[in-house]
Amino acid sequence: PIIERHGREPNRLLQILLDVQEAFHFIPPEAITCIAEDLGLPRVSVEGTASFYSFLSLKPAGEYRILFSDNITDQMLGNPELMRDFCNKLWLEPGKVSEDNRVSADHTSCTGMCDQGPAALVNGWPLTNLNQERLDLIGDLIRDRIPVSRWPSVLFEVKDNIRRAGVLLGEPLERGAAIRATLERGVDATLMEIKVSRLRGRGGAGFPTADKWTGCRDSPGLAHYLVCNADEGEPGTFKDRVLLNSYADLVFEGMTIGARVMGSVKGFLYLRGEYRYLLEKLEDILARRRAVGLLGRNILGEAGFDFDIEIHRGAGAYICGEESALIESLEGKRGRPRNRPPYPAAQGYLDQPTVMNNVETFACAARIAAHGGEWFARMGTRQSSGSKILSISGDCARPGIYEYPFGVSMHEILDDCDAEDPCAVQVGGPSGFLVSSKEFGRCISFEDLPTAGAITLFKRGRDILQAVQNFAHFFAHESCGFCTPCRVGTQLQKKILDKIANGHGTASDLEELKHLGHIMKTMSHCGLGHTAPNPVLDMLEKFPDACGQKLKNLVFEPAFDLDGALETARKITGRDDPWAHLP
Numbered sequence: 001p002i003i004e005r006h007g008r009e010p011n012r013l014l015q016i017l018l019d020v021q022e023a024f025h026f027i028p029p030e031a032i033t034c035i036a037e038d039l040g041l042p043r044v045s046v047e048g049t050a051s052f053y054s055f056l057s058l059k060p061a062g063e064y065r066i067l068f069s070d071n072i073t074d075q076m077l078g079n080p081e082l083m084r085d086f087c088n089k090l091w092l093e094p095g096k097v098s099e100d101n102r103v104s105a106d107h108t109s110c111t112g113m114c115d116q117g118p119a120a121l122v123n124g125w126p127l128t129n130l131n132q133e134r135l136d137l138i139g140d141l142i143r144d145r146i147p148v149s150r151w152p153s154v155l156f157e158v159k160d161n162i163r164r165a166g167v168l169l170g171e172p173l174e175r176g177a178a179i180r181a182t183l184e185r186g187v188d189a190t191l192m193e194i195k196v197s198r199l200r201g202r203g204g205a206g207f208p209t210a211d212k213w214t215g216c217r218d219s220p221g222l223a224h225y226l227v228c229n230a231d232e233g234e235p236g237t238f239k240d241r242v243l244l245n246s247y248a249d250l251v252f253e254g255m256t257i258g259a260r261v262m263g264s265v266k267g268f269l270y271l272r273g274e275y276r277y278l279l280e281k282l283e284d285i286l287a288r289r290r291a292v293g294l295l296g297r298n299i300l301g302e303a304g305f306d307f308d309i310e311i312h313r314g315a316g317a318y319i320c321g322e323e324s325a326l327i328e329s330l331e332g333k334r335g336r337p338r339n340r341p342p343y344p345a346a347q348g349y350l351d352q353p354t355v356m357n358n359v360e361t362f363a364c365a366a367r368i369a370a371h372g373g374e375w376f377a378r379m380g381t382r383q384s385s386g387s388k389i390l391s392i393s394g395d396c397a398r399p400g401i402y403e404y405p406f407g408v409s410m411h412e413i414l415d416d417c418d419a420e421d422p423c424a425v426q427v428g429g430p431s432g433f434l435v436s437s438k439e440f441g442r443c444i445s446f447e448d449l450p451t452a453g454a455i456t457l458f459k460r461g462r463d464i465l466q467a468v469q470n471f472a473h474f475f476a477h478e479s480c481g482f483c484t485p486c487r488v489g490t491q492l493q494k495k496i497l498d499k500i501a502n503g504h505g506t507a508s509d510l511e512e513l514k515h516l517g518h519i520m521k522t523m524s525h526c527g528l529g530h531t532a533p534n535p536v537l538d539m540l541e542k543f544p545d546a547c548g549q550k551l552k553n554l555v556f557e558p559a560f561d562l563d564g565a566l567e568t569a570r571k572i573t574g575r576d577d578p579w580a581h582l583p
């Protein structure tokens with residue numbers, strides 16, 4: 001029935017696997033065989049997809065699978081200790097399922113709840129504000145075999161935490177108003193309004209939206225597709241969660257306008273696996289929009305204006321935020337970045353012209369369609385028009401969502417969220433910039449500090465090396481493994497930082513980190529590898545003491561214990577040449 005429900009469509013392979021995972025708590029081998037036969041795919045392709053995504057498990061993961069977020073803010077809030085105590089109480093070994101196959105506990109990357117951590121997921125549902133008491137309760141619920149659907153709702157409470165609203169999060173827009181304005185104005189004039197607004201993509205790269213839409217519209221193809229990238233996996237960001245929870249109509253409206261401009265009849269919302277809890281709510285909103293003629297055939301009575309949106313779930317792979325990897329994932333494959341060119345605007349989903357924008361970009365497009373491009377362009381700075389929504393977490397009294405016109409200074413942001421004696425800020429998540437207190441006069445904008453929205457604060461006394469080490473572990477875990485500079489580079493970076501943190505680092509390790517960073521930046525295949533060394537290089541430049549104080553006063557200490565590794569062979573052969581030992 002699961003395969004039937006998805007119309008035996010190979011592109012829906014990932015969605016089928018997610019449903020199997022939910023039903024059985026893992027992907028049994030028989031299910032892989034059955035899916036392969038029914039979809040007409042080689043078994044190895046199905047297994048390849050199933051093994052790529054961290055939320056899919058090929059081995060039994062227990063009736064209750066608890067994944068503790070190991071984002072740096074969750075670490076700072078005590079998640080490692082909470083996880084350790086939880087495992088001790090339930091006699092669990094981290095990463096392994098209990099002997100009775102009932103429960104497992106493991107780590108996962110950021111769950112998008114940094115403003116209300118410590119956080120975790122149970123069978124894909126978010127747990128927030130964890131503490132000892134809540135985890136004791138969870139332990140009791142598991143022991144009593146209470147289904148997750150009957151657990152107290154307070155455990156799953158997710159707040160929006162909007163602390164400062166601007167033009168996007170402020171006055172609500174009447175449902176359908178932006179689409180009506182688009183129909184009145186016409187397609188070319190709407191595209192001109194987007195151009196006049198100088199809207200740039202909010203996913204981080206900042207590509208001009210009007211150029212992207214024009215490129216896709218003008219590319220020949222059998223169909224033009226439109227994708228909303230709601231896979232915000234950058235640790236520290238959670239603003240798309242809030243937009244989808246409370247402003248989904250605005251996002252869907254922006255997608256519908258984009259569809260009108262590009263002549264798309266089909267759009268996708270790629271929802272990150274961690275936000276699976278929003279799925280039913282979003283499906284209801286789509287159904288309501290269909291019921292009032294804002295989606296489906298002849299939208300708002302306009303003959304031939306047909307467009308609908310399908311939601312695809314992600315499954316815990318950060319790399320799927322990269323647009324070509326996301327398209328692979330939409331096609332039911334492993335999320336591996338494609339070679340470019342061709343760019344998705346010319347050859348994307350099913351090799352057809354595809355436009356992909358971030359959730360916030362579509363929300364901006366809806367506002368622009370309703371209020372005009374000039375209105376939008378009046379806000380912000382010369383190269384960065386409009387506003388930016390920031391996800392603020394870490395050492396401050398008021399973590400949450402803040403919307404500012406572009407150009408706001410770090411000083412103003414730190415004041416507003418009551419930052420606690422800040423000494424460093426990670427802007428844009430691990431792939432962004434580590435900013436020191438000397439730079440708090442800098443501004444959020446494409447010309448100074450561009451960001452998709454994550455702002456993580458560190459107070460004086462925080463161990464910056466620990467933060468950067470956390471980021472390095474994140475990249476090593478999330479590298480898709482396709483190209484050597486990133487696959488090997490992220491692992492080496494992680495190992496060297498661990499070595500330094502454990503007190504075995506020397507000056508030569510710092511040189512090695514710089515050299516490695518240069519290779520990764522220049523030779524990796526996609527943005528993940530290009531940006532993975534950013535926090536390490538920033539730390540070495542701006543916080544030299546973070547590592548310096550932990551270094552040994554030696555020129556070099558090997559990370560690999562050569563004598564230890566050779567000991568068994570020496571015993572077996574009875575040969576132990578003195579000159580073959582390191583001094």
Ligand code: SF4
Pocket residue numbers: 319337478479480481482483484486487524525526527528529530
């Ligand atoms: Fe994969 Fe990293 Fe290479 Fe990107 S840079 S293709 S994530 S291995």
